[in-house]
Amino acid sequence: MSHNNHNDHDNEDLNNHIPEENASQEEAFEPAESIINDDVVEKLKAEVAEQKDKYIRLMAEFENYKRRKAAEIQDINKTAGKDIIISMLEVLDDADRAEAQLTKDVPVDQLKEGIQLVFNKLRKNLSNKGLKELQSIHQEFDPELHEAITQIPAPTEDLQGKVLDQVKKGYYLNDKLIRHAQVVVGQ
Structure with missing residues (x-):
């Protein structure tokens, strides 16, 4: 204890x-x-x-x-296209003058020349804004650039898989593709 x-x-x-x-x-x-x-x-x-x-x-x-x-x-x-529209107003003025000439008795050669000047001005204005045409004819078909609307037999073997005709032109804007060319491809 x-x-x-x-x-x-x-x-x-x-x-x-x-x-x-x-x-x-x-x-x-x-x-x-x-x-x-x-x-x-x-x-x-x-x-x-x-x-x-x-x-x-x-x-x-x-x-x-x-x-x-x-x-x-x-x-x-709202104003993103303002510069382009302003540059196109000159072309529109020329087109209006050419249209007015259509109602007058003007020789066809002069009308053609005037209309060609309007088209050239339009192309130049768009080119100055960064628009460039995609060259497609006789180029390899590229689904990134072209939209094939049909295929036809190629006239020669070296044109197989290439663009034979262009239905709608493709365009770049400042080197970015904005519209695919619609083309006919040789098979």
Whole structure:
């Protein structure tokens, strides 16, 4: 039994030491708690409020930027073809003059020459704006450039798989294909 009493006595010593350790740990935390005072809390709240205000202002500026850009894009879309239309007005004026000449007694050769001048001016204006014709005749058929509307027997073996005729011309605008050529392919 004395052995049991000895164990009880050890347990009591152990239990007595635990609160002392906890007490010293609590004392260690007391200085940390005293560091966080009302001034620090207020300072942190002020910084959070300032950052929140900056964020709200930034979001408002971004929304205004998006609205301005949308309005600019809408204006650009409304007037995107303005330069082309203005350059085409000269051609339209020439076409109107040529049409007026059709009602008069003018020699056919002069009419042809006038109409040819209108067509040349039209082609030149479009070329100046970046339009370029796709060359297709006797070229290898390329589905990226051509739209085959039919196939016919090739007159010679070297024309098999090549474009024999063009129903509609293909065009590039500033080196970007904007219309495929409609072609007849030799088989």
